[in-house]
Amino acid sequence: MSCTTTSLPFTISAASQARQLLRDDLSSAGHADETFIEMAELIVSELVSNAFRHGRPSPQQTLELSWHLDESHLVVSVCDHGDFHPLQPLHPPREAEGGRGLGIIDALCDEWTVTHDHLGMRVTARLSRSTR
Template structure:
C-alpha cells in the first residue's frame, strides 16, 4: 500500500446499462483492492459491488443511461463503495421476499456484509453506498 499520508485514494468507473457491466465492475473492484493492498475483506466488498451494480441495472438505470462506481480508501483503512445511478425510487432492504423468489435479498446481503450502508440523494437519482473497515495485507502494515 502507498504512504498513508496520501490517503484518501479514489477511483471511479462508468458502466453502461448492460449485464456485462456487473462482472466488469467486480473486476474493477478486485483490481482496485489489490492496488491498495487490501485483500482481507475482498470477498465481502466484491459481493457488494455485484449486488449494488445488479440493483442499479435492474432498478436504477433508465434505458440509454449507465451507472457510476466510486471506490474510496479513507484515512482509517475504510473502503467506501458508492453506486451512482439516475433512476427514481429509493432502495430498501426487504425482509418480506417470498422464499420461492429468486430476487429481493441483495440489500440484505449488503447489510450483513458491510459495516454500514445507506442511500444518499443525487440529481438526478441516488447514491447507494457501503463501507468496510479493512486491515493492510501481511507485510504492508
C-alpha cells in the same frame, strides 16, 4: 488509496466488470485479505445489479461506480439516474430467485445509505477493513 470513479455500461454485465475493477484495484494497493476482497466484490456486485434492475441509465446509457479505501473502511457507491424510493432489505421466501441483495449488503456492511440528487439515486456502503 485515492477515490476511484468510473462509468459502467448500463447492462447486467456491468456487475462482473465492477467486481474485476475493484478486485484489481484492491490487489494492486496491496490488500491481500482474500476474505475482505470477496466481501467487497459481493457488495459491489449487488449494488451494481440493483442499479441495473431497479434504476435508470444516464443519457449516455451508463451508471457511476466509485470507491475509496482508507485506514478503516472501504466505501463503495453506485449512482443511477432513477428516481428516489426508500430502500430496505426484503425477506423473500426461501424459493424466491431474488430479493436478497440489500439483505446481503446489510449483513456485510457497517452501514449503507441512500441519497438522491440531480443526478439520481446513490447507494453507498461502508465495509470495515477488519472483517467480522
